[in-house]
Amino acid sequence: MVINVKNLVKRYGDLVALDHLSFQVKEGEIFGLLGPNGSGKTTAINCILSLLEYERGDIEIFGKPMTPDAYDIKRQIGIVMQNVAVYTELTVYENIDYFCGLYVPDKALRKKLVQEAIEFTGLNDFSRFYPKKLSGGLLRRLNIACGIAHKPKLIFMDEPTVAIDPQSRNRILDGIMELNRQGATVVYTSHYMEEVEQICSRIMILDKGKAIALGTKEQLKDMITLGEKITVEAFSITDEQIQSLKSIPNVLSVHYSGNLLVIQSGKGRNNLEAVLDFIKKEGIQFGKIYSELPTLNDVFLEITGKELRD
Amino acid sequence: MFAHIFKYRMKCLLKDKETMFWTLLFPLALGIFFNLAFSGIGKGETFQTIPVAVVDNEEYRNDTVFQTILQEVSSGEDPLFHLHVVSEQVASKMLEDNQISGYFVAGSPVTMVVKTTGMRQSIIRSFLDTYIQNMSLVSTVMQKNPKALKALTDDLFHTVSYLKEVSATDAKPDNVASYYYVLIAMACFYGGFQGSRDISDIQANNTDTAARLNLTPVSKMKTFLVYMSASLLIHYIKMLLLLSFLVFVIKVNFGGKVGFILLTTLLGSIAGLSFGAFVSALLKKSEGIKIAVIVGTSMLMSFLAGMMYQGMKYIIQRNVPVLSYLNPLNLLTDAYYSLYYYDTYTRYAVNMGCLALFIPVFCIGTYLIVRRRKYASL
Numbered sequence: 311m312v313i314n315v316k317n318l319v320k321r322y323g324d325l326v327a328l329d330h331l332s333f334q335v336k337e338g339e340i341f342g343l344l345g346p347n348g349s350g351k352t353t354a355i356n357c358i359l360s361l362l363e364y365e366r367g368d369i370e371i372f373g374k375p376m377t378p379d380a381y382d383i384k385r386q387i388g389i390v391m392q393n394v395a396v397y398t399e400l401t402v403y404e405n406i407d408y409f410c411g412l413y414v415p416d417k418a419l420r421k422k423l424v425q426e427a428i429e430f431t432g433l434n435d436f437s438r439f440y441p442k443k444l445s446g447g448l449l450r451r452l453n454i455a456c457g458i459a460h461k462p463k464l465i466f467m468d469e470p471t472v473a474i475d476p477q478s479r480n481r482i483l484d485g486i487m488e489l490n491r492q493g494a495t496v497v498y499t500s501h502y503m504e505e506v507e508q509i510c511s512r513i514m515i516l517d518k519g520k521a522i523a524l525g526t527k528e529q530l531k532d533m534i535t536l537g538e539k540i541t542v543e544a545f546s547i548t549d550e551q552i553q554s555l556k557s558i559p560n561v562l563s564v565h566y567s568g569n570l571l572v573i574q575s576g577k578g579r580n581n582l583e584a585v586l587d588f589i590k591k592e593g594i595q596f597g598k599i600y601s602e603l604p605t606l607n608d609v610f611l612e613i614t615g616k617e618l619r620d
Numbered sequence: 621m622f623a624h625i626f627k628y629r630m631k632c633l634l635k636d637k638e639t640m641f642w643t644l645l646f647p648l649a650l651g652i653f654f655n656l657a658f659s660g661i662g663k664g665e666t667f668q669t670i671p672v673a674v675v676d677n678e679e680y681r682n683d684t685v686f687q688t689i690l691q692e693v694s695s696g697e698d699p700l701f702h703l704h705v706v707s708e709q710v711a712s713k714m715l716e717d718n719q720i721s722g723y724f725v726a727g728s729p730v731t732m733v734v735k736t737t738g739m740r741q742s743i744i745r746s747f748l749d750t751y752i753q754n755m756s757l758v759s760t761v762m763q764k765n766p767k768a769l770k771a772l773t774d775d776l777f778h779t780v781s782y783l784k785e786v787s788a789t790d791a792k793p794d795n796v797a798s799y800y801y802v803l804i805a806m807a808c809f810y811g812g813f814q815g816s817r818d819i820s821d822i823q824a825n826n827t828d829t830a831a832r833l834n835l836t837p838v839s840k841m842k843t844f845l846v847y848m849s850a851s852l853l854i855h856y857i858k859m860l861l862l863l864s865f866l867v868f869v870i871k872v873n874f875g876g877k878v879g880f881i882l883l884t885t886l887l888g889s890i891a892g893l894s895f896g897a898f899v900s901a902l903l904k905k906s907e908g909i910k911i912a913v914i915v916g917t918s919m920l921m922s923f924l925a926g927m928m929y930q931g932m933k934y935i936i937q938r939n940v941p942v943l944s945y946l947n948p949l950n951l952l953t954d955a956y957y958s959l960y961y962y963d964t965y966t967r968y969a970v971n972m973g974c975l976a977l978f979i980p981v982f983c984i985g986t987y988l989i990v991r992r993r994k995y996a997s998l
Contacts, residue, residue, distance in 0.1 A: 322997060356998060359835055361824050363994040378994055381837035389835050395828035399635035400628065411624040412836040456832070 311373070312337050312464055312495045313358065318367030320350075320357055320519070327353045328364070329519040335497060340490050342510030343499040344606060350519040351499040352392055355466050358497075359389065371464065385413055388462030388494075392469045394453045396441050403428070403437040406455050413460035427459035430488075432481060447478025454482065458489060465489060467498045471505060483509055503606040515610060522613050527606065534612040536562070536604045537575040540585050543597035544571040551592055558584050621838065622846055629850035639813045642915075644858045647807035648865060654803065655870045658796045670740045673704040673711040673723035680705075680726035685758050689751060690724075692770065700747065724748070795930070798957060800872040802927040805952035807862055808888030809921065812896025812914040814851040818844060819900035819986065820907060825995045844990070848893060856889045875960040884959065884972065888952045891975055894982035895948070901989040921949035951975040 313335035320328040328350050335341045343351045356362040358369055360378045369376045371383050396405045406424045414420045428437055431451040441449060454470060467486065471479045487509055490496050500506050506513055507527050515523040515530070523530050537560065547566050555564045555571075560578045564571070575581035582601050589596055611617055633639065674680055674690060681687075694703040704711070704720065711723040715735050722734035722744045732748050734741045751758075761772050822844045824831040833843060863885060866872040874881050899917070900910050924947050926933035933950065936943050944950050955971040962968070 360994060361831060361834060361998060363996050378834075379839065381839075384835060384837040387835065389832060391828055391832060393828040395832040397628075397632055397829060399632040404628065404631065408624075408628045409832065409836070411628075412621075412833075412838050415621055415624070 311335065312371065313341075313497070314368075314370040314373075315354075315358060316368040318354070318357055318364060318369065320353055320362065320364040327519050328357065328367075331367070331516075331519065331521055333514055333521060333524060335495060336512075337495055338490070338493070339511040340486065340496040340498055340509050342506040342513040343497065343516060344501070344503060344506045344513055344610075345516035346501055349501075349516040351501075351516055352468055353519075354516070355468055355497065355499060359387070359466065386463045388457045388460065388465040390454050390457035390465065390467040390470045392472065394441075394449045396449075396452055396456060398441050401438050401440055402433055402444070402452055402455075405441070405452060406459050409456040410459040413462075423459050423461060427455040430458070430485060431455040445475075447474040450474050450478060450482065454485065458494075463494060465494050465496045467496060469500055470498075471500070471502065479505075503610075507606055513606070515606070515613070517610070517614050523609060530606060530609045531604050532577075534604060534609050535576055536608050536612065537577045537581055538604070539602045540573045540575065540582055540599070541602070542571040542573070542585070542589065542599045543569060544589070545569055545595045545597075547571060547594060551594065554592075555585070555588060558588060560584070621842075625838070625843060625846040626850050629847050630854065633814060633817075633850060633854050636817070639817065642813050643807065643810045643855060644862065647803060647810065647862050650803055651800065651862070651866055651870055654796075654799055658799065669699050669702045670743060671702045671704070671720045672744060673706050673714055673720045675708040675711050675723060675725045676705045677708065677726060679728075683726050683730075685755070685762055686724075686726055686730060686751070688762065689758065693747070700743070794873055794960075797873055797960065798926060798930055798933075798953070800866050800870070801874075801953045801956040801960075802922055802925045802949070804859070804862060804866065804885070804956070805888060805925065805949045806918055806922040806927065808855075808859055808885065808952060809892040809895060809918045809949055810914075811851070811855040811859075811889050811892030812899065812918065813911065814855055815848070815893040815896030815898075816900035816907075816910050816914060818847040818851055818893075819897050819990060820910075821847060823901075823990060825998050826907075831998060841987075841991070848897070851893055852889060855893060856886055859885045859889050873960065874956065877959050880959050880965075880968070881956070884952065884955045887972060887975060887979075891948055891952070891979055891982070894979050894986065897986045898982040901986045918949065921947050925950035925953045945974050948975055948978045 311334045313333075315334070316332050318328050318331040319326070331350070331354060343354065345351050353362065357364045357367070358371070358376065360369075360376050360380070371380075372386065374380065374383060376383060397408070400408060403424065406427055407420065410420050410424050410427070414423060428434055431454055433448065433451055433455060436444060436448060441452065444452065450470060450472075454467075457467075458465060470486075471482055474482075483505060486496055486498065490509075498506070498510060510527070512524070512526055513530060514521050523533060525533075544566070552564050552566055555561060555573060560576045560581055561573055561584075562576050563574045566572075573585055575585075586599070607617060690701070690703055693700040704714065706714065708725070711720070712733075714720045715723060715733065718735075721738075721740040722732050725731045725733065729752055730748060732744055734744065758772065761768055820826040821830050822833060822840050824834040834840060860882075863874070863881070867874060896914055899914055903910050903913060922928075924932060924936055924943065933944075933953075936947075936950070944954075951971045951974050955968055955975065958965075958967040958971060
């Protein structure tokens, strides 16, 4: 195990920020921490990294207890913080070189690593720029470059894609997967479920400091009763036909509004086929049909009764 | 590692415009302002001959004693009066046009006319009072020994000081220099801005870059020591620039003990940096509030050391002497002062010793606060 967290409890006064949190991160995986804002993702990372005091719990990284002066462990860790943490007085190159130099004293090696980080994050054309001259997306990339230039074995990425354009976001997500392919274990926090679904091998969903679900995305979706949601652009459907649709096996609910027929089915096979058969048999005129599998938001909704984005 | 962190810290500090303003440009501007404000201060103390008139009437023409006395005090190298003998109408017109400060009208007794009150009018009045009081004596001398009249008027109208001003050193008394000593002492303590930034940049609960630094395999205290070294070097260079500006451009006299002046400035810079670091570590507030506290405290200490009113320093010394020793900025000012005025080093040593005591207090206090390894919140 790369990370082993047992019974972690962190309070801010009366507020329990982390409530007996336990999980493990395996070598070579991209481990996702998913939860709404305030669910405890960043607090968990800061406790793991020994920045924050906590009331209870044991934290081990690379099999050793994590403490503020565990410099051997820190040397193998890279951090991409939620806020951009760079010096405004230094250029892009200087910022990366400065932070890389705190891990890598050898000048020649460092020069090579800094150049690689610049190329990896696509900052080649901006290496002499000061942070104030960079766009939000480029700043995020600089933030990442400062965290990964020294080639760490374990990388913590705390919401690295907040408030950036889709192009930069895709580049960052591709970069994270590339780092993982190169051998880095990644702990990735986000409240964007699409990102987590896209890149994470295992996902832990947090709510109010508690782990409410943990597994691969398939395992998480298997935890809930929902199956696919079928949406049909249909015209002139009668109340009787809606009642008949509800009686189809495995159909959980049917809504019809504005020529859109939405059928939520439970877990099971051939749900779409059964609905299409019914539409044909009844001679209902229809346009587009599409089917959506349950999302992590559905998982969160079913477990907590609220939307992930609330 | 030291060289790596030191190099980048220097770059950051040299490009920090706000700190550069407060620690160098502001004291320079204040020095220029002082120079403009104090440039005419000595001129007011120079005596200038007072233009007066005497009414040329019959009484005056008959009063040879008064004529002789007026001629005596209106002649020579530094005459008291520049005398006009004119008609009363002309005298009145001249007074109205401010060509003269007053005029005499001979008679029994002699009277004077002035338009306003002031230093010159007081001198004219004093002259007339002395003349009236000693008029009979002057008449007797005139009649019996006219040659002795010159000596008599010298005695009567020129005060004799029986005290002689002797300087303890070769230094010339300079009322203005003290203001510049407070200025450079204040600038030394504005190094507190850099000390404050050094603390903010290593405390994970202050800035994001500090949080990132706390996660690297370099100890926080080591980073802090490197940061303080860089800050001290930059601040000391700034203080030397300011000192050079005051000495060579504004011509402030700091005396000839160059080595001690440089040492005093170095100790002042260290005290200023450690003061700022201590304030920043102590206050769990925003950067703006920390800066406001550093500026406010430095200004208060400067005021008590005599920056706005030179007499304040002596008021404190007379009424609350302990405050003089508890005000590090006053100690620094007094160290420059004693270097300039005294040949011995006793007073200087006391000032430097007391100032040096503040440095470990600030440093130990800072260490005890920032040594924590984890934070309750970020």
